[in-house]
Amino acid sequence: xxxxxxxxxxxxAAHGGFGRAxxxxxxxxxxxxxxxxxxxxxxxxRLIERGSRSLRLTDEGRALHERTEGLLSExxxxxxxxxxxxxxxxxxxxxxxxxVFAHVALPRIAARFAVAFPEVQLEIVAEDRMVDPVEDxxxxxxxxxxxxxxxxxxxxxxxxxxxxxxxTDMKRxxxxxxxxxxxxxxxxxxxxxxTAVWRMRSGTASESVLAxxxxxxxxxxxxxxxxxxxxxxxxxxPKLLVADDVEAGRLACWGTHAGPSVxxxxxxxxxxxxxxxxxxxxxxxxxxxxxxxxxxxx
Numbered sequence: 001x002x003x004x005x006x007x008x009x010x011x012x013a014a015h016g017g018f019g020r021a022x023x024x025x026x027x028x029x030x031x032x033x034x035x036x037x038x039x040x041x042x043x044x045x046r047l048i049e050r051g052s053r054s055l056r057l058t059d060e061g062r063a064l065h066e067r068t069e070g071l072l073s074e075x076x077x078x079x080x081x082x083x084x085x086x087x088x089x090x091x092x093x094x095x096x097x098x099x100v101f102a103h104v105a106l107p108r109i110a111a112r113f114a115v116a117f118p119e120v121q122l123e124i125v126a127e128d129r130m131v132d133p134v135e136d137x138x139x140x141x142x143x144x145x146x147x148x149x150x151x152x153x154x155x156x157x158x159x160x161x162x163x164x165x166x167x168t169d170m171k172r173x174x175x176x177x178x179x180x181x182x183x184x185x186x187x188x189x190x191x192x193x194x195t196a197v198w199r200m201r202s203g204t205a206s207e208s209v210l211a212x213x214x215x216x217x218x219x220x221x222x223x224x225x226x227x228x229x230x231x232x233x234x235x236x237x238p239k240l241l242v243a244d245d246v247e248a249g250r251l252a253c254w255g256t257h258a259g260p261s262v263x264x265x266x267x268x269x270x271x272x273x274x275x276x277x278x279x280x281x282x283x284x285x286x287x288x289x290x291x292x293x294x295x296x297x298x
Contacts, residue, residue, distance in 0.1 A: 007072055008035040009047065013065040015135060017055055024137035089277035090119035096133075097142040100221045101264065102126035104241055105288070113284050120277050133269045139278055141267050154267035157282070158240075158289045162257040164200050164210065165242050166234035172254055175208040185233035186212030190219045198236055200255035207258055210234075238262065 012032055015021040022029040040047050047061035057065060097106055106124055113122055125138075133141055133152070146152070166172070166184075173182035181197050188196070198210040215233050218224050225242060228235045229250060236257060245251040266282055 002039075003072070003075070005035045005039045006068055008032050009039055009061075010065055010069050010072055012036060012048070012055075013057055013061065014069070024135070088119060089117050089275075089280045091275075091277055092121045092123070093140070093277045093281060094138045095122070095124045095140045095142065095281070096131045096136070096138045097124060097126060098144055099126045099128050100238065100241060101142060101144070103222060109284055109288050113281060116284070117277070117280055120280075122281075133267070139268060139275075140281065143265050143267060145263055146265050146267060149267075151269060152267040153269075154265050155282075156263050156265045157286045158264040160262040160264060161239045162236050162259070162262065163239050163242060163246070164198055164234060164236055164254040164257065165228055165246065165251045166254060167228060167231045168249065168252045169231070170234065170252070172252070173210060181209040181211035183213050184210045185215050186210075187224050187227045187233045187235045188212060188214045188217050189221070189224060190217045192217070199258040201258050208255070212236075 008027070008031075011021045011025060011027070012018055015024060018029045018032050021027070021032055036048060043060075045060045046058050047064060049056050049058055095106075102124060103126060106126075110122055110124055113120070131138060131141055133139070141152075170185075173184050176182060192212075192214075194214075196212060198212060199207055200210065201207050212234070216227065218227060221237060221241060224235050225237055225245075227233070228237075229245065234254070242251055242253075246253045266285065268278065
């Protein structure tokens, strides 16, 4: 059997349809359909039952997919292993990243990467959905506080915090002597619970508690940050998103959220080797985020 035709069949089988396989891989839908028809004709069996809106594998198609998918992956990885040592990264590199991180950090990284590695065609997709690197065709996915997943491997490249920030002219609440939460005018995410409280620490001071009273709710952290900059109220936001505004004096930081730190990871399918283009991108990401000390007001 022709390995390219067999690979096209496995793409369609893995993605559950010609259209999805075409969108993920960039291969024309008509080409994929023609290749499958050729494979069926050469084998003398029907591999896919085609419906008006969907398709399903026949028993023969399912057996062929299960027995050849792993073999083709091994062949592809063997080829990648040969070129891993190449000094010049090249080819297409697709990266998925959360919307806020993509907007705040990745444009500058992408620009430097494009200049340093002109033979790599970099594509970054900003999205908050949980993507699958294999099914969605990504070489690398960036996730915040990812859950353990045996199908993914990677490394943490940044630990972030959440800060309580406010307009510089907004009066900071004075902690009560009995430890009760202090009400504060706030901008919240749409999904934030109405009973939320902000426990924060500031320098060496003891923990204080704020009770946010929403003046508005917004669906995006970027929108929340802009509303705080416009003077709407205080908010709980990632340090990565507001550190520049605090350092420049555009926002006041009242303290660090007392909850756990936020971990940002770069992950890829455990079935794939780390190629030169992925390694080069990861190296540039890690060099962009050296340890930096932010001094919070006391």
